[in-house]
Amino acid sequence: MHTSSNGNANTDSVLKPIFLLLVILLAYFFFRGGKGKTTPLNHAEGGGHRKPEEMVVCAHCQLRVPESEASVDSSGRYFCGDDHRKHYSS
Numbered sequence: 001m002h003t004s005s006n007g008n009a010n011t012d013s014v015l016k017p018i019f020l021l022l023v024i025l026l027a028y029f030f031f032r033g034g035k036g037k038t039t040p041l042n043h044a045e046g047g048g049h050r051k052p053e054e055m056v057v058c059a060h061c062q063l064r065v066p067e068s069e070a071s072v073d074s075s076g077r078y079f080c081g082d083d084h085r086k087h088y089s090s
């Protein structure tokens, strides 16, 4: 007797998490898409802001440095350090 009721409870507890997972996945992609459209970083040159470690070239000595460590002057040029930035603008 209890085998049939057991089977019913089983299918219910298996389908519910799958449905919940689908809803969570849909919400996740929906929010991700909405956020990506409103990101103000897209107009940067080349659109390279998606990579975490963008390499830039020093305008003075042509050394390649990570963008996070580079020094930028008022006209948007990159330098390997503050010394070269000051040297270039003076």
Ligand SMILES: [Zn+2]
Pocket (backbone or CB within 6 Å): 058, 059, 060, 061, 062, 063, 079, 080, 081, 084
């Ligand atoms: Zn340099």
